[in-house]
Amino acid sequence: MVYLNDVIWNDSAWPALESLNHNVSCDVCVVGLGGSGLHAIHELLQHGVDVIGIDAGMVGAGAAGSNGGFILAGVASFHHDAVAQLGHHAATALYQQTLDAIAQLKATEPQFRQTGSVRIACDDKEYADCMAQYRVMQADGLAVDLYDGPAGRGLYFPHxxxxxxxxxxxxxxxxxxxxxxxxxxxxxxxxITGGQILANGHTITCKYIIVAVDGNLDRLFPQLAPHVRTTRLQMLATAPDPHITIAQPVYYRYGYDYWQQLPNGSIALGGSRDRYADQEWGDNAGPTATVQAAMEATLRTVVNSSAPVTHRWAASVGYRIDDVRPLVQEIAPRLWVCGGYSGTGNLVGAICAQRIAQAIVHQSRAPLRYWMD
Ligand SMILES: Cc1cc2nc3c(=O)[nH]c(=O)nc-3n(C[C@H](O)[C@H](O)[C@H](O)COP(=O)(O)OP(=O)(O)OC[C@H]3O[C@@H](n4cnc5c(N)ncnc54)[C@H](O)[C@@H]3O)c2cc1C
Known part of the structure; x- marks a missing residue:
């Protein structure tokens, strides 16, 4: 079975922007018009910076326009795992920054629904891990509740x-x-070199460059391969299911499976990457029969929905392989990169790129404290 990318979110028309067909110059060029790049652009605009942004595809062509739509506080690792690597102070500071980003999103994004989210344990071992996470979050003063409800047993995150x-x-x-x-x-x-980008055969000359491509970082800069690796994440969505009510986004089986119910009753579900991890590495961003079948099994047997599947899709993301934090680095003078959000970049990607923009504007690395060594 061959599936084509059919993203459930693509439900309205988008007037295409022009493509670059001449040489240009600017103060800062941002590569990648996903959520990360666009947050950098907005930060730069607020400071009166002359900015150009480019994308190989369309706005949101990458993971930013085809993800699960979860807004989860914290980095990709659960808080207690982040603490184990970074210590309480730094891990909590990062978590707090994502809470601040949620507050900002709430104020600016009309389609943000602050329902809370749940982490549901798939077995006793995972439940013990939930309890460990609960204790560490409580000790660090972060909002979390025990959850025991229709989705199962685990934790509830109210923000x-x-x-x-x-x-x-x-x-x-x-x-x-x-x-x-x-x-x-x-x-x-x-x-891409310091100060210059060759794109569509034309030259963009700029003082600074921010490369916010997440899932393409190791291809653009092979020297980053020991730190970030491109992988595929897949999803499916159903027709509205009138028999099921899922009150908030669900993380299940350590987050390897995840789903939420959309306002129209459809269920958007992703995951099962870990079951076929070897075949999911790389930059092929089309859905596959094996992972789609595994996700459908989760839909039928764990979520208990029998609604027909209407959409199937996949996209590339960058996984950080040597740190619980994403990669934020000035890899050459005035050439910054960010990525490696390990599948949870809606908030973290936005923060990293925004902070790089602040570092450029203020000529200081202080905004990037905790995100990089
Ligand atoms: C199926 C799936 C589900 C996910 N679910 C969630 C979720 O629920 N919550 C969450 O927080 N995160 C989730 N993620 C991860 C999240 O989508 C990403 O971490 C985030 O979107 C990264 O945003 P970005 O702007 O950095 O990168 P992207 O959105 O990938 O944008 C990068 C852009 O760069 C462009 N580009 C690449 N190479 C070049 C080049 N050479 N020149 C010009 N442009 C280039 C691409 O076309 C793309 O538009 C999910 C990802 C996937 C794939």
Whole structure:
């Protein structure tokens, strides 16, 4: 069975932006018009910076426009695992920054639904891990409750929620254009050096570059391969299911499976990557029969939905392989990269890219404290 990418969020028209067809110059060029790149662009615009943004595809063509729509506080690792590597102070500081980002999202994003989220244990061993997470979060003063309800047993995080990820980035891109940013779609960065990008055969000359491509970072910069690796994540969505009510986004089996019910009753479900991890590494971003079948089994036997599957899709993300934090680095003078959000970049990607923009504007690395060594 061959599936084509059919993303449930793609439910409205998008007027294509022009592609780059001449040489240009600017103060800062941002590569990648996903949530991360667009947050950097907005930060730069607020400081009156002349900014260009480019994307190889369309706005939200990558994971930002095709993800699960979960808004979860913290980095990809559960808080107690982040503490084990970074210590209480740094891990809690990162967590707090994602809570601040949620508050900001609440104030600016009309389609954000602050429902809370749950982490449900798949067995006693995972429940013990939930308890360990609970104790560490309580000790660090972070909001968490025990959960025992229709979804199962585990933890409840009151600040979390969900949004429509593609609508969000499209809205941000339109606002950036209105505020004076020059954004180009179908414009691929072929070669990037400090101060210059070759894209579509034309040159972008700039003082600073921010590369916010997450799932393409190790291909653009092979020297980053020991730190970030591209992998595929897959999802499916159903027709509205009138027999099921899922009150908030669910993380199940350590987050390897996840689902939420959308306002129209459809269920969007992802996961099962770990069952086929070897075949999921790499930059092929199409859905596969094996992972789709595994997700469908979760839909039928764990979520207990019999609604027909209407959408199947996949996209590439970067996994950080040597740290619980994403990769944020100035890899050459005035050439910054960020990525490796390990599958949870809606908040963290936005924060990292925004902080890089602040570091550029203020000529200080202070905004990046805790995110990089
Ligand atoms: C199926 C799936 C489910 C997920 N679920 C969640 C979730 O529920 N919650 C969550 O927080 N995170 C989730 N994620 C992860 C999240 O989507 C990503 O971490 C996040 O979107 C990264 O955003 P970004 O802007 O950094 O990268 P992207 O959105 O991937 O954007 C990068 C952009 O760069 C462009 N690009 C790449 N190479 C070039 C080049 N050479 N030149 C120009 N442009 C280029 C791409 O076209 C793309 O548009 C999920 C991801 C997937 C795939």
């Amino acid at each position: 979390d929620g969900g949004f429509q990820p593609l609508a969000r980035v499209r809205r941000m891109a339109s606002a950036a254009v209105r505020a004076g940013a020059r954004l180009y779609e179908r414009t691929t960065a072929q070669h």
